[in-house]
Amino acid sequence: MIEIFTTGGTIDKVYFDALSEYQVGPSAVAAILRDNNVHAPHRVTQLMRKDSLELTDDDRAAICQAVAASEAARILVTHGTDTMVETARALAGIEGKTVVLTGALQPATLKHSDAEFNIGFALAAAQTLSPGVYVAMNGQVLDPSRTRKDREAGRFVAD
Structure with missing residues (x-):
């Protein structure tokens, strides 16, 4: 079983025409998995609906607590890209789990x-990596201790 925690971010943003802006809406993950016929056993839990620039230390602590308390050994966290690496680094102390x-x-x-x-x-x-914390973006698996978002290039890079 893979535990999937959603936190918001661009992945879940929707356009509200009346406001002429994007806002974080309901998680898109369950629909994406259903629409793509994914049958890997999983459970989706929405932890929060925030832009990652709005995440606080308390929010990161709540994410860490949820991951640590999960019975699952394999965990996926959807997160906004601006502070994804920061949250991944906060999760690094959790032992015995594969967190992506x-x-x-x-x-x-x-x-x-x-x-x-x-x-x-x-x-x-x-499902395949050994225990640890990873960032998986745009076809790369990266070590968050040596990763940053390159805004100009629109991707994550290893330092």
Whole structure:
């Protein structure tokens, strides 16, 4: 069983026409897994609905607590990309679990989003990697202790 915790971020942003802006909406993960005929045993739990720039130390502590308390040994966390590495580093002290963080640079609701690929890739990574904490974005599995988001290039890179 893979435990999937959702926290919000761009992956879950939806366009509210009346406001002319994007806001974090309900998690897209369950629909993406269903629509792509994914049968790997999993459970989706929404922890929060926040842009990652709005996450606090208390939010990160809640994410860490949920991951540590989960009975699952394999965990996927969807997260906003701006502070994903920071949260991954906070999770590093949890032993005996494979924890993979992923997100999207474009909302899942957009046609050219990287959300579906990243979720599928991260789900595979969570099933096959040894225990530890990883960032899985755009076809790469990265060590969060040596990773950063390159905003200009629109991807994550190893330092």
